[in-house]
Amino acid sequence: MEFNPPRDAAAEARLWRAAREFERMHPAFVSMTYGAGGSTRDRTARVTGQLARETTLLTVAHLTAVEHSVAELRSIVGTYADAGIRNLLVLRGDPPGDPLGEWRKHPDGLEYAEDLVRMVRGLGDFHVGVASFPQGHHRSPDLDHDTAYLCAKLRAGAEYSITQMFFDVEHYLRLRDRVAACDAVEGAKPIIPELMPITSLRTVQRAEELSGRPVPPALMRRLERAGGSDPEANRNDVRAVGIEIATEIGQRLIDEGAPCLHFITLNFAKATTEVLTNLGYTVTAAPVSA
Numbered sequence: 001m002e003f004n005p006p007r008d009a010a011a012e013a014r015l016w017r018a019a020r021e022f023e024r025m026h027p028a029f030v031s032m033t034y035g036a037g038g039s040t041r042d043r044t045a046r047v048t049g050q051l052a053r054e055t056t057l058l059t060v061a062h063l064t065a066v067e068h069s070v071a072e073l074r075s076i077v078g079t080y081a082d083a084g085i086r087n088l089l090v091l092r093g094d095p096p097g098d099p100l101g102e103w104r105k106h107p108d109g110l111e112y113a114e115d116l117v118r119m120v121r122g123l124g125d126f127h128v129g130v131a132s133f134p135q136g137h138h139r140s141p142d143l144d145h146d147t148a149y150l151c152a153k154l155r156a157g158a159e160y161s162i163t164q165m166f167f168d169v170e171h172y173l174r175l176r177d178r179v180a181a182c183d184a185v186e187g188a189k190p191i192i193p194e195l196m197p198i199t200s201l202r203t204v205q206r207a208e209e210l211s212g213r214p215v216p217p218a219l220m221r222r223l224e225r226a227g228g229s230d231p232e233a234n235r236n237d238v239r240a241v242g243i244e245i246a247t248e249i250g251q252r253l254i255d256e257g258a259p260c261l262h263f264i265t266l267n268f269a270k271a272t273t274e275v276l277t278n279l280g281y282t283v284t285a286a287p288v289s290a
């Protein structure tokens with residue numbers, strides 16, 4: 001499950017409710033994204049550390065090179081290590097304010113995620129993951145370059161990748177084929193697919209931002225049909241179709257041998273739990289941890 005840094009105390013309380021719910025499903029791991037902005041960053045480091053220390057959840061901290069010198073990046077990695085976090089998802093990040101804008105590295109920073117993978121691996125005994133893009137990163141000239149850069153990140157010491165969210169499982173399968181063809185050793189490393197249940201027509205826009213692509217027309221038609229002439233009045237029907245779509249995608253991924261499923265949760269437990277229940281996962285009694 002993927003969490004986002006809470007912006008205030010109320011959001012933090014919501015995140016904790018979701019984390020406690022997820023504990024009962026024994027996920028392989030949870031991750032916390034890393035955003036721009038000083039105060040959010042402090043809160044991110046604190047809450048991520050708490051998740052690692054105070055829950056049964058294996059916690060992966062995302063880390064980006066955005067607006068950081070190498071010295072700062074080393075210090076952040078040290079903070080995470082002090083909090084007992086040994087798992088990092090290493091990313092370049094996007095230009096603050098405009099994710100599609102021109103990337104400029106910090107004058108004393110790093111250019112690519114590959115450089116950050118090397119840095120983190122050089123700092124100690126960390127398990128490192130990286131991002132992968134089933135339809136290619138929006139700045140990659142083509143899919144071959146995109147695959148070659150992913151293989152370079154894996155060769156630099158990353159042990160797995162987590163994909164950008166997608167709706168068409170074929171894109172995930174073709175990515176897996178490309179990485180295997182590019183490098184047999186790196187191709188054997190897990191590629192973890194990311195998905196997000198759509199719970200309303202409003203979340204479609206969020207899903208499109210996160211996947212970087214429009215929701216496929218056939219899925220859009222199913223959601224719109226459920227919404228009918230009054231999507232607000234029929235919001236439960238739209239939500240049910242969104243859960244059904246995420247379940248179908250999840251089932252196909254499991255059938256195709258995906259190593260696990262990574263859910264964008266937006267810090268809510270309900271939708272992800274419903275999809276996992278549909279897929280046959282069970283919820284156990286509440287955990288004993290405080």
Ligand SMILES: Cc1cc2nc3c(=O)[nH]c(=O)nc-3n(C[C@H](O)[C@H](O)[C@H](O)COP(=O)(O)OP(=O)(O)OC[C@H]3O[C@@H](n4cnc5c(N)ncnc54)[C@H](O)[C@@H]3O)c2cc1C
Nearest residue numbers: 033034062091092093112113131137139140149162163164
């Ligand atoms: C699962 C996942 C989680 C994410 N979490 C976060 C988060 O927490 N915070 C956040 O800010 N962003 C996050 N992102 C977004 C990510 O930071 C952006 O997509 C960013 O634009 C690319 O990051 P990257 O690590 O793939 O960069 P890179 O691997 O460095 O790639 C960036 C671009 O450079 C190209 N490239 C790479 N190596 C080379 C090279 N040697 N020569 C020439 N070109 C090269 C790539 O093809 C790509 O176009 C996440 C993305 C994913 C998929």
